[in-house]
Amino acid sequence: METTNVLEKPQPLPAENNSQQEQWTEIIQPRTNLFDLGLGDVWRYRDLVMLFVRRDFVSTYKQTILGPIWFFIQPLLTTITYMIVFGRIANLSTDGLPQLPFYLAGVTIWNYFAQTLTTVSTVFTANAAIFGKVYFPRLTMPLSIVISNLVRFGIQFALFLAVWGYYLVRSNSLHPNAYMLLTPLLLLLMGLLGLGLGMIFSALTTKYRDLAMLLTFGVQLLMYATPVIYPLSKLPVKYKMFILANPLSSIVETFRYAFLGSGTFSWGALGYSTAVTLVVLLLGTLIFNKVEKSFTDTV
Template sequence: MSDQSMQHGQTDKDESWDLIIKSSQGSTLDISSVWKYRSLAWMFFKRDYTTLYKQTVLGPLWYIIQPTLISLTYYVVFGKIANLSTDGLPPFPFYMSGAIIWNFFSTCFVSNAETFSKNANIFGKVYFPRLVIPISVAMSGALVFLIQMVVLLLVSASIILSGQEMAFYFRFIVFIPLLLLYIFLAGVGAGLIVSALTIRYRDLIYVVGFLAQIWMYGTPIVYAFSQIPENYRWIYYINPMTTPVQLFRQALFGTPGIPAQLIVANSVIAIFIFAAGLKLFSRAEANAMDTV
């Protein structure tokens, strides 16, 4: 083989290597590459599912027990002791509907906020689009939501069959996937933002759980939106999680909705959060292994 052909072959290899480095360290995220690694996202999804309940007695039953216990706690504390309104709904469906919506958002937000710190060993060994990890986490959260959604439907059906008066609009369940997409954008976007910031500010890892708790109580989960004084409602209008919680209850139980312009505005906010998260995450991805 001639020196010229060897040099040409070496150049081809170098150019190919340059393309790989550019895709992993560029400031823009190649979304299409995530689809190519969808099987890896599925593998991480199964890993999270099996490790979460490995060597536990009840296993996946915790998906059912957790929202049930939370709803009972909310019922005692906020329903009986604080005597807060539930917009005419039986307390248990009211609290459970808010709890399962928030669980999905919390998974997308809090779990993804630690993407770089939790997966440093994997990231240091092999290259793949880092966005695969947050997507697999959201997939796990969506599965849990669907299971808990079935529990909520069974609870609602049992209440209706027992003779209690409660409206239920089964036909509007078809809109639930849109709400999940909305929560995915807001939750994963916020998680990506925090994850990118934790590369320089490690303390955020310890603060994010506390921030999520504050955010929850700033969302009409354990109290009805109608009970919020008019002069404070603007705070809830700029909270992107107000919209899915209210729409979820409205779709299932016919509770009072929210203005259409608020839905549009919060949808724009959710998209902006996701876009900002992608931008910051892709920038942080290049330097993550040097600082984490």
């Protein structure tokens, strides 16, 4: 029986789709819109924010003897100094309140703003080596500073609550009220205002290093323009309007009024502070994002 070989025509292999693009997990591209804040990238890098928070906390007190106890020592020494200089020598009024809780209340909330502002203002110059080697959203760095300072505030706030509770039980001079519920809002305003101003100064200090030293001096002067060591009610009318123009004044006054029951409170003044904070934060974010593109050429 004769057999025949039948050659089958080979079937073509499926063509490879060479035009298919690879799926990248990260695409780095320049921003073309000034108002593109990149908040989505910041949220995706939230784990990095927490790592920066831990780094700031550990690096500050890793090789110290007392460690985090300095969180308690610093506000206590500052408060005692104010009690001696402004309370005893200058004999400034405290609205009939005991000096220790009066000054400690102002110092506690003021320190959060001052530390946030001064630390954020050096973000570019202090972290230039990191920024020049690896990509990550630059906003994560100042945001981590706000959070790490919030941890420090929490420890100092616990100290204030201990002193406040002692005077609340032992005397009748303190009259707390329901405005204590505004404390998270006051902290948010303090943190965002320090963040916005700090980002503005951090952008400027990339070219003008003198501003870093000027800022340290300016923060000290700003404290005297804020009712930290004196009550707003004791100021002459002609000076009170200038002090109220400072958005920090109503925040400090509200904090003190809520816990101590003495001072002034105004929804209008607090609304003014909120509006100024939002404007400064937006302006600071825009300037920060604009400068981050080319700051490595000037730092």
